[in-house]
Amino acid sequence: MSKDWPLWEVFIRSKSGLHHKHAGSLHAADEQMAIENARDVYTRREEGVSLWVVESKNIFASDPDDAEAMFEPAKNKVYRHPTFYNLPDELKHM
C-alpha cells in the first residue's frame, strides 16, 4: 500500500452557479477528510456553497491520443447549433 493518501478531485458550486465545477485536486485519507480539506484549500475566499469530491481513480478520462478522431469531426457541423430556426416572437427565453 502506498504511504500517500489517495488523490481526490474537487468540484465546487459557487453561490450564483447552477452546477458544480472542477476546482482542482487534493490528498485525503477518506471522503470526509476530502470534503474538509476541500473546504480549507478551495473555499477560503467564499468560492462556494456546495462541494463534491470524487476519488481521482474513479474518473475515467478520454485518451488525448484519440482527441482528433473524437472531437475534430464536430468542427465543420455548424448546423448542429440551433441557430437556423426562425422562432416566433412570443418565445422570449430560448
Add this chain to the structure above:
Amino acid sequence: MANPASLVKYVLYLGDNNLILSQRLGEWCGHGPVLEQDIAMTNIALDLLGQSRMYCQYAAELSGSNKTEDDIAFLRKEQEYNNLLLVEQPNGDWGQTLVRQFLFDSWHYYLLHALVDSKDQNLSDIAQKSIKEVTYHLKYSSEWMIRLGDGTDESHKRMQNALNELWRFSEEPLIMADYEKDLVESGIAVDISTIRESVQKKRQDIIREATLSIPEDEFMQTGGKEGKHTEHMGYILTEMQYMQRVYPGQEW
C-alpha cells in the same frame, strides 16, 4: 455593580486565549504534515486571530487612554496576559496539537453559545460573530481526535500520551477567576456552572469514541487566567512581540 477592572480582565482573558493559541498554531505554517492540513491549521489560526482582534479593540476602548489594539496585543508583559495555560503549551506532534485544540474547542464552543446572552453588547456581538468559526473548529478537532485515537497502534499511543500530558490544563477554563465571578451577577460574564456539564459531556463522548481514556486523579493546573504562566509563555511573547519591541509603532 461589577468593578470596571473586572470587565477589562475578562475581555483580555477571552482575547488572549485566541491570540496565544493563534500564535501557537501559526508555528505550523509551512511545517504541516501535508499541504492540506498546513492550510487547515493556518485557517484556524487566522480565525482565532480575527476573534482576538475584536477583543483587543474592545480592551483598548475600555482602557480609556489612546491605546490601540496593537498596544494591547503586543506591548503587555507576561503577567498581564490572562490566557489559559492550555493554549500556551507547545505544539508537540500533530496529535498533541489536535488534543490541545479539542480541549480548547470543547470549552470555547459552549462558552460562546452562552456569551451571546451577555448583558454586555460588545461581548454578545463578538460571540455571535465567532460561533460559526468555532463550530467548525470543534467539528474538525473532534474528527481528528477520533481518527487518530481510533487509528493505528502508533497514533493511538501518541494521542493517549498527549491527553495524559495536557489533561491537567483541561479544568482551568471551568474554574472561575475572581473577575468572572464579579461579572456573573450583572450578567456580563458566563456563569461556568451553566455550561460545565455540556463541556464535560462533549469531552467524554469524543474521548470515548476515540477509544482513549481520561487520566484519573490528575492534579489540575491553574493560574493563567490570573497572569501566572508556565515557562513556555515568555518564549511565545519574545517571538510574538519582537517586531513591536524592536521597531516601536511599526505598521504594515
